[in-house]
C-alpha cells in the first residue's frame with residue numbers, strides 16, 4: 365500500500381545535513397524512542413529542520429499515517445553511530461519509526477516496510493542489507509522491535525511489500541502548486557531544478573502547470589491530468605496557453621491555436637466565474653479555460 369511521502373528537506377546550511385554524495389547499499393532501521401503523544405513524523409521533521417540537537421540527522425521518519433523525507437537519499441547522515449567514515453553513516457539510508465503512545469505501531473511498521481521495499485527497488489538493495497541500528501554501533505535500537513523479537517516479522521513485511529508490487533513505479537513525485545516554478549521547487553526540495561526539468565522532459569521556456577505531477581528520480585513522467593472545470597488561476601496571473609477562444613462561451617470546436625493568435629501568453633484581467641472559458645487575457649486578447657493553460661509565463 366502506497367504511503368504519502370512529504371518532502372521537508374533540512375536546510376543545507378544546518379549542521380545536521382552534512383551533504384556529500386554516496387552510493388547507498390544498506391537501509392538502517394531505527395526507532396525514535398520518543399513515546400510522547402503527538403511525537404509523529406511531522407514533529408520530527410520540524411525538529412530536524414530546526415537543527416535538532418546538533419548533528420543528529422537521518423533520511424526518513426515514518427508514523428502510522430505518513431512519511432517525512434528529511435535528507436536526500438544520496439547524502440550522508442549522522443544516524444548510525446559508526447563514525448565519520450562509517451559505512452552506516454555514509455552508505456545506509458536511515459529510517460526512524462515513531463513509537464508515540466497515540467500511534468498505531470503495527471501500522472507504522474507496515475508503512476515503514478513499504479518505504480523499505482521502495483528504497484530496495486530504487487537502489488537495488490538486497491534484503492540482507494536491511495539492518496538494525498544495532499548492527500553498526502551495538503545500540504539497543506530499534507528497541508521495541510528488538511525487545512519483542514519481531515525483527516524477522518518486520519523483514520517479512522518488507523518482502524511482502526516487495527512482492528505485492530505496490531512500490532512500482534519507482535521514484536518520488538511532486539505535485540505542482542499554484543505559483544510554483546521549477547527553481548522554487550528545486551529550492552524547496554533541495555535538488556537542482558535542471559535535473560527536475562531533464563527527468564520530466566521539460567525544455568525552455570520551462571513551462572509547468574498547477575496539478576502537474578513531476579518525477580523527482582527515475583521512472584516515467586505521469587500523463588498530464590485531465591483539465592478540470594475549475595478556476596485554479598487568479599487575476600494578474602501571467603499564463604501560457606496552447607489554445608484560446610473569441611468568447612467566454614465558445615465551444616471547443618471554435619478554439620484558436622496559439623500559432624493562430626501569434627502569441628501564447630497573457631495576463632488574466634477578468635474572471636467570469638462558471639463560464640466555459642472563464643479567463644479574459646490582456647483585457648480582450650482572448651478567453652481561456654484551465655485546460656488551455658499550460659502554466660505560468662516565465663519571461
Ligand SMILES: [Zn+2]
Nearest residue numbers: 394395497505
Ligand atoms: Zn537508532
